[in-house]
Amino acid sequence: MNEEQVWLEQARQGDKAAFGKIIEAYQTPVYNLAYRMLNNAGEAEEAAQEAFIRAYTRLDSYDPAHKFSTWLLSITSNYCIDQIRKRRALLLSIDEPLAPHPALMSDRSKGPEAQLMANEQQELVQSLLAELAPDYRQAVVLRYWYEMSYEEIAEVMDTTVSAIKSRLFRARRQLADVGMAMDLSPALEEVTV
């Protein structure tokens, strides 16, 4: 039994401190997924907290035969999709100017110029992701930030591998269209096939 399984077993018995270790270990992946999906720091933090609370209350339904991270990210992405639907119902759009992530506001470890470039990069990424439908965005985020295989993405999104391939294909082409309109070009060394 590895450390994570021990924490999970202790958390199942009601040990909050053990679940705290799980939160420490997964807070960045969970938050990052929520932020990429929702494009708002406050909502992303709320979504990440809600995902951990749901995971804690539903620990009995977790099957240890599967990866815990996949199960947790699946809870997070489902919650985010629900939030996006609610937001649509409230006639709010992801294109509206939203509060940027605190990490984009200041980071003392970087110089001002590097910080500015990093902020611009994050903003560009978010503006590109905002062009995609939620299920396409979800597939793209899981592929690029979590380096998940098509099979793993299909498991998280509860769909087939062929559906994921199709979503990624369309999402990339859509992004390429936006990229061409923005005149994006890769670094010279990356151009080679």
Place this chain on the structure above:
Amino acid sequence: MEHNEIYTMMMDALDGELSTTGHVELKSHLRACPPCAREWQALLAIDVLFRQTPALGPAVDFTQRTLARLPNRRYRLWVISAIYILLLLSGALPLLLVAWAISRFGPMVTEPAAIPELVASIDRTLQIMSTVLRALLSGIGEILIQQPAVLGWLLVMAGVVFLWSGIYQQLVSQPRRVQ
């Protein structure tokens, strides 16, 4: 070569799943086809951008704030156990009552003389219940005929409750901001 085939090759190349022969074919097509070359450039730019953009983390006290919001799992287990026991008892009690009734009244019912008495008693009970129900309904009817404003008032109250529940739902569904 079909453009769709080229797009598929581009995706395979981005996923690192394109064969050496595929690479050669794609490269030669891109040299001959400027629109495809432009699309490839854009695809590659976005691929590089996404791969180089680091993951973002929450605020430093995220764990503490999340732990503070966790429900008490042990308490929840106790409550669920209590509910299960209550459900079990609520299922078992009627069964015990039926068993007791059969053992108590079974022999009486099997006697031929007891059956007309039992039917008569059920009939009396039903008559009493129907009389009470009729009296209640006629009372309500009379109130409504004499005071039609009561019906209007009830409708207004139902409307107010419906309106406020809608407002409450809207407020609850608004995303809460983290302090």
